[in-house]
Amino acid sequence: MDFWSRIFGRPSQKDSADVAKQRLQLVLAQDRTNISPETLNLLKDEMIAVISRRVEIDQVNVHVSMTHTPQGERLVANIPVIRARAPARATAERAKRTRTPRPARA
Amino acid sequence: MPGRIITITSGKGGVGKTTATANIGVALARRGQRVACVDADIGLRNLDVVMGLENRIVYDLVDVVEERARLRQALIKDKRLPELQLLPAAQTREKSAVNEKQMIKLCNDLKKEFDFVLIDSPAGIELGFKNSIAPADQVVIVVTPEVSAVRDADRVIGLVEASDKPAPKLIINRLRPAMVRRGEMMDTADVLEVLAIELLGIVPEDETIITSTNKGQPVALEDRTAAGAAFTRIARRLLGEDVPFPILGDSPGLLDRFANLFRR
Numbered sequence: 605m606d607f608w609s610r611i612f613g614r615p616s617q618k619d620s621a622d623v624a625k626q627r628l629q630l631v632l633a634q635d636r637t638n639i640s641p642e643t644l645n646l647l648k649d650e651m652i653a654v655i656s657r658r659v660e661i662d663q664v665n666v667h668v669s670m671t672h673t674p675q676g677e678r679l680v681a682n683i684p685v686i687r688a689r690a691p692a693r694a695t696a697e698r699a700k701r702t703r704t705p706r707p708a709r710a
Numbered sequence: 711m712p713g714r715i716i717t718i719t720s721g722k723g724g725v726g727k728t729t730a731t732a733n734i735g736v737a738l739a740r741r742g743q744r745v746a747c748v749d750a751d752i753g754l755r756n757l758d759v760v761m762g763l764e765n766r767i768v769y770d771l772v773d774v775v776e777e778r779a780r781l782r783q784a785l786i787k788d789k790r791l792p793e794l795q796l797l798p799a800a801q802t803r804e805k806s807a808v809n810e811k812q813m814i815k816l817c818n819d820l821k822k823e824f825d826f827v828l829i830d831s832p833a834g835i836e837l838g839f840k841n842s843i844a845p846a847d848q849v850v851i852v853v854t855p856e857v858s859a860v861r862d863a864d865r866v867i868g869l870v871e872a873s874d875k876p877a878p879k880l881i882i883n884r885l886r887p888a889m890v891r892r893g894e895m896m897d898t899a900d901v902l903e904v905l906a907i908e909l910l911g912i913v914p915e916d917e918t919i920i921t922s923t924n925k926g927q928p929v930a931l932e933d934r935t936a937a938g939a940a941f942t943r944i945a946r947r948l949l950g951e952d953v954p955f956p957i958l959g960d961s962p963g964l965l966d967r968f969a970n971l972f973r974r
Contacts, residue, residue, distance in 0.1 A: 636864070
């Protein structure tokens with residue numbers, strides 16, 4: 605925000621310098637880890653599937669992204685939770701699985 | 711004591727590698743250092759014109775490597791600064807005319823006679839870049855505060871860090887303090903945070919770079935321009951002096967403030 609927008613309290617648009625920095629942090633996280641947006645989307649779908657077995661989540665608003673931090677690259681998932689699934693059902697599912705064990709996937 | 715080989719590179723083209731090489735060379739020579747500037751951009755040589763020595767080329771780097779000329783014959787002495795010499799690139803050859811081993815040998819020979827060997831690397835991350843990095847004791851990366859240049863710099867930093875070289879250092883070139891103040895250009899802190907690398911210098915955008923390059927007279931021949939003074943500070947830091955990084959640009963002038971009032 606520049607001097608005058610601060611003085612007049614004008615709701616300033618986001619500074620383009622900040623936009624540049626944020627875009628860079630995203631693209632560098634991708635460059636450095638070699639994780640493509642497609643891979644991130646796959647990860648997101650699989651995470652939704654796994655988590656939804658136990659917890660009801662707001663699937664539309666799940667965000668999975670790479671972020672650059674001074675400590676290195678981070679995979680960040682933002683998953684809005686609605687509520688836990690009914691424990692009875694979880695138990696039933698577990699019981700069902702123990703009866704018909706599936707081979708672990710590689 | 712043998713000299714230091716410093717390679718100036720960037721990834722992206724057009725960010726000021728050649729200008730930086732010429733001016734750091736001039737600034738070091740003005741402080742009494744014996745400096746050899748080596749143009750490693752074979753096929754697209756430019757360090758000669760930026761230094762104003764283009765009319766004195768007889769032999770070039772490839773002639774030396776292929777033993778048609780001795781190093782001493784190919785080096786051009788800068789008449790303004792007796793300590794400064796240029797080894798020009800070949801203009802009609804390709805990058806593949808030289809390999810890493812030959813560059814290492816050439817620069818190690820120069821190192822015996824000079825305090826500093828400054829290599830002006832070509833843009834890109836291919837052969838010419840690899841040849842330029844191979845002999846380096848220290849790598850300096852030039853970047854402008856723009857997304858494309860910073861992204862490419864990050865790639866080059868990764869490549870240098872993957873080699874056995876010490877961590878590269880950064881020069882932020884063409885910083886425009888007025889734009890930074892308005893939030894329209896990333897500032898030094900932003901670039902350093904994104905790239906996580908040590909700062910060697912900040913050079914402000916300065917029109918005298920263009921007029922001095924027009925004439926073949928590097929700005930660092932004098933200290934009266936903002937860019938010339940910035941390159942002199944960089945040279946002093948390379949010599950081990952602890953030179954503070956000045957805050958570039960004064961507080962907004964009256965005109966600036968007036969202009970800002972009517973912006974957007």
